[in-house]
Amino acid sequence: MDRRSRTKSAEGSYHHGALREALLVAAEGLIGEQGLEGFTLRECARRAGVSHGAPAHHFGDLRGLLSAFTAQSFETLDALTTRYREAAEPEPYAQLVASGVAYLDYALANRARFQLMFRSDRIDFGYPPLHAAATRVHDHLRQCVVAVLTGEARQPEDLPDAAVLARTTQAWSFVHGFATLYLDNGLFASQVGGTPARARSAYVALMLGMRDTFEGDPD
């Protein structure tokens, strides 16, 4: 049970056929079990059933593999956010909260993987697919903020950029800090209730308490 399935080729064939995908799958398992620090390029290759030099042909180096892996993470988060928003009320603020809950749920369900998404020392945001996917996730937040600000009285076109930026910054900082602290600070985690479900409802409650902050004062 050591050799993994080789979809396109026979079991013992020299060429794998779909090594790139296999390595990304192996990476997911490995990072889920061992965490980010226990992650190893060689162990990843071992799980995919190839030699330790093979990954270089597809990803260049370790940073390349992690960057490609993280691009997938952002894509998944993007899709999750879309689903959460569709399931939520169309009302602007509900959409903003739904985006935040998606962000939080993803982080809590994929600890090490989420942490890697913001480790600029191990991934390369210059990698186009990664940059693109990360931007899409960011756009969800921004769109929601714009909708909340627009919903009141104004037209979208005369929305001051500064206002949108400020609210996006606020919303993003809050979810990100909440998720991050929950994941690697025991003090925070216990303070928030311990279980992911409690954390989730604590987050939602605080977001509802901040509603006026997002909808209010124009400048």
Place this chain on the structure above:
Amino acid sequence: MDRRSRTKSAEGSYHHGALREALLVAAEGLIGEQGLEGFTLRECARRAGVSHGAPAHHFGDLRGLLSAFTAQSFETLDALTTRYREAAEPEPYAQLVASGVAYLDYALANRARFQLMFRSDRIDFGYPPLHAAATRVHDHLRQCVVAVLTGEARQPEDLPDAAVLARTTQAWSFVHGFATLYLDNGLFASQVGGTPARARSAYVALMLGMRDTFEGDPD
């Protein structure tokens, strides 16, 4: 210029005399230059002018050294927060903002060192001095939140714990997310203005906008 100063002993003496402190100093320089990922126990020993096995006698292993180092980080942040609060208006909300600004300033001025403070995979919060110092920093925030909530109409004793916890969670999540994202997310950094000074004022502005959130609604 390889051997570092050995305060208590002669230059070429076998025993260092103050290796523990020397290693922590070396660690500070190393982590400041190379970042957290470039940090190495052996290089740290090299800078202190001792063999690679020497640190084990004082810290056990790498995790032990980083834990002791991070305890100092929290102590420094604690002291910085005290100074910022003393320099600020005594009014409760100004105190809360001052605590946040201290947190943010420390993070921006000590990037890698700050990041290490929340890397539970590399430090051990069970190390008593670390746990104690971290708790002291947390208490600053909590004290400020209590003061803000008390200042209104109530006595401190009938402050619902849940309200204090919720506001502390909110304030902490926000600063922490803000600082963290600024440090390792280019999108966020540029959105907030690029320079630390702009980031600082953006943070303060948002905190002032959230004032009602902290002082308002009892439950």
Place this chain on the structure above:
DNA sequence: CCTTTATGTAGACATTGTCTAGTTCCAGGA
């Protein structure tokens, strides 16, 4: 004074990421 114990050294070991040289095999032009 002498022995115990803390402090440092030196070398071994397994493991890691990357490089290089050599294999295997697929694909596309003659």
Place this chain on the structure above:
DNA sequence: TCCTGGAACTAGACAATGTCTACATAAAGG
């Protein structure tokens, strides 16, 4: 169909790291 170029993979080398063990030195205290 053959054959040839290049992509995919293997195997071994290399320097570097964290930790372990055996040993050397010195300081402290009976």
